[in-house]
Amino acid sequence: MDIWKMIQEVEDPEQRAILWKMYRGELMICKSCEETLIPRGLSQVCDSCKEASVERRRKRSREYYQRPEVKAQRREYYREYQQRPEARALKRERERKYRQRPEAKAWRREYKQRPEVKARRREYQREYMREYTQRPEVKARRREYQREYRQRKKAQEEE
Ligand SMILES: [Zn+2]
Numbered sequence: 001m002d003i004w005k006m007i008q009e010v011e012d013p014e015q016r017a018i019l020w021k022m023y024r025g026e027l028m029i030c031k032s033c034e035e036t037l038i039p040r041g042l043s044q045v046c047d048s049c050k051e052a053s054v055e056r057r058r059k060r061s062r063e064y065y066q067r068p069e070v071k072a073q074r075r076e077y078y079r080e081y082q083q084r085p086e087a088r089a090l091k092r093e094r095e096r097k098y099r100q101r102p103e104a105k106a107w108r109r110e111y112k113q114r115p116e117v118k119a120r121r122r123e124y125q126r127e128y129m130r131e132y133t134q135r136p137e138v139k140a141r142r143r144e145y146q147r148e149y150r151q152r153k154k155a156q157e158e159e
Contacts, residue, residue: 003023010016018037021027028044030036032053036046043050064070081087098104111117132138 003019007016007019007023010019018027022029022037025040027037028040030038030044030046030049032045032049036048038046045053065074082091099108112121133142
């Protein structure tokens with residue numbers, strides 16, 4: 001584009017002023033859209049083209065991470081990472097800190113008071129006691145205790 005020639009042909013004063021600025025190198029056309037005039041400086045593209053290119057990059061990156069194989073790879077990496085001793089130690093430490101927070105403590109207190117949780121705990125304890133009393137060693141201990149008790153009583157009656 002021959003700017004000098006255009007300056008001769010254009011009659012609109014505003015357009016002429018712009019062409020002059022381009023001629024002197026103060027203004028340039030955006031290299032990307034080739035429409036917007038921008039002051040000559042560090043950037044060769046206009047703001048909206050810059051934004052569009054950032055948005056395009058973001059979109060590409062979003063699309064990349066949505067790919068099934070990339071997702072699977074990341075899941076696999078995360079799973080492996082979690083198995084590492086240092087990651088496990090970090091997790092334990094995080095959980096410990098979390099449990100110590102007042103809101104976590106309050107939540108636990110509130111949780112324990114819920115009727116369904118209380119009922120579940122009672123049921124669990126009942127179940128445990130049932131199982132415990134059926135253990136052979138516990139049964140044997142009980143039989144032994146009863147036998148001793150009977151003997152003591154008999155001895156007392158004979159005195
Ligand atoms: Zn542009």
